[in-house]
Amino acid sequence: MSGGKSGAGDTAGGASGVMGAAAGMRIGELARRAGTTVKAVRYYESLGLVTPSRRPNGYRSYDAADLRLVREIRALKRLGIPAERTRPFLDCLTAGRSHAECPASLAGYREAIDELAVRIEELTARKALLVAQLEEAARPLPKENPAMDDHLTLPADLPVPPDDGAADHLPGARMPSLALPDTADGTVRLDGLGLDGLGLGPGRTVIYVYPLTGRPGTDLPEGWNSIPGARGCTVESCGFRDHFEDLREAGAERVYGLSSQDTGYQREVVERLRLPFPMLSDPGFALAGALGLPTFEAAGKRLYKRLTLIVRAGVVEHVFYPVFPPGEHAGRVLEWLRERPLPVA
Template sequence: MTISELARRAEVTVKAVRYYESLGLITPERLPNGYRTYTEDDVRLIREIRTLHGLGIPVERTRPFLECLAAGREYADDCPASLASYRAAIDELTERIEALTARRATLITSLNAAAHRGSTAVPPERTGTGGENHLTLPAGLPVPEDDGTADRLPGTRVPPLTLLTTAGKEVRLEALGPGRTVLYIYPLTGRPGTDLPEGWNSIPGARGCTAETCGFRDHFQELLEAGAGRVHGLSSQDTEYQREVVERLGLPFDMLSDPELRLADTLGLPTFEAGGARLFTRLTLVVRDGVIEHAFHPVFPPDAHAEQVLTWLRENPV
């Protein structure tokens, strides 16, 4: 077939075909009159290049996949070299995501500093109803007991649940991404002008969600540097409520909403009742490639928990 027919069937431009030839990714045959001619194999190779490029793999780095096909394999990623190329591409994407996340956190910090520059008012996240300070934990809070919940979780696969993030995206818990994810699960965060459930301070482990969240915010960059690929908070509060918290506290990460507590029901996580609602008991999971690697429970005091997770990551490098 001619180069124009090849381009049409492979859904690329003639210019792209010539570029692939210049890289030696496809090699056409020559007719006696000097014209190039192409085969069905070339169509398959170019379609593979286009698919891989759509996944973010540069054209010039598709060679291992094409060589795998040329070796007679049914699939381009049946060979060890292809798998190595996948891993290299994933590692590069992870680094870029971490860099962009850190840049986003810096921008949020700069925005908050600029927005409150010269203001003498108390920042809204520091007070609740009647001036209650959600960032400072009152003395004498009851300490939650270790009921052994965390002991059976390591080695368990994360269930295939789809949750909505405060960025408006759907994520599957079993496909959060490569490497480690710190998933801190909490009951609910207070909001200025909104009362907490009656008797909240007397429930072991209930108080301190805002302080815990601020801890993960303040140590976010250190957590990434210690090996966390990403950090998420998770609660049963709806996405709109969580989004207000993300904006008010200037969080560099997204929250996940599980209003039906499906994660608790699937994994058998502890919950409690307060204010007529069923809520998650505070617990943190370190998930690695879809499997729970470590679980923190009970979590106390919550305002120091991010540092506890950071210490564990540093002491248990991948």
């Protein structure tokens, strides 16, 4: 936009009621009428969003069209859209069209909504971590808890899972168009992980897939310890919990655990282990069917084999498979992320 004065269409940004504004305003009067500051108006000018005319004495002169533009910028700013990204909206206003008629304006709204959703998720995760630390300080766990120790202490002779090649096809695979329920009472679109409004991957998502998290007082499937790669889901989740902030700093925008247990089962795990990230439920093995993830059977139940996906821009960038020992796995994922930092945007 070159800052032209043509076009008078009102928009949802609240730019109505300015047609009667006097022409030839000075910058101070424009700022007052628009409810902003002289400094802000000059900044908008530096971005090329507002281009006043000049009086013979060299002073800036603004008219009703300029006032509409500044008010539109202010209204969009209140919606969380910075001045630097208001040009499509202002072009639409100058052309006398509504935002519904301007695809670029609609795209700007969608981009702002997507960014807000990511921010909400980040704040939710931070809140969960703060709540966990508060509860730890206010109500420390007993020093001895045999029921918890059953799942946090692994036998020394667990069998090592072999690399059977069941995950060799996954690197480079595009995430399927699936929405799985999470423990935050929402759903997660898997094909949207690691994407921003421009279709670029600004960060990475870590999804660790595991078979079954044990519960205190509940027996694990018969022969569980003898199945390679089966035991250790609780210690693996605790590892991702303890390394969560480090993973975020290393470029993991999101962390999820995923298993075939239902959401209620997963929610109990999140609360009991005080996980600062949500868990995903896939009882129908939809992801296994879409990506060909390996599974196995134990005690008549189908379960996921343990592996971890690193997703960027909706594509599987890397796979950890097999995973062993599970208690050290989060640290290895962190090491991988640190060795492969993403370029700064």
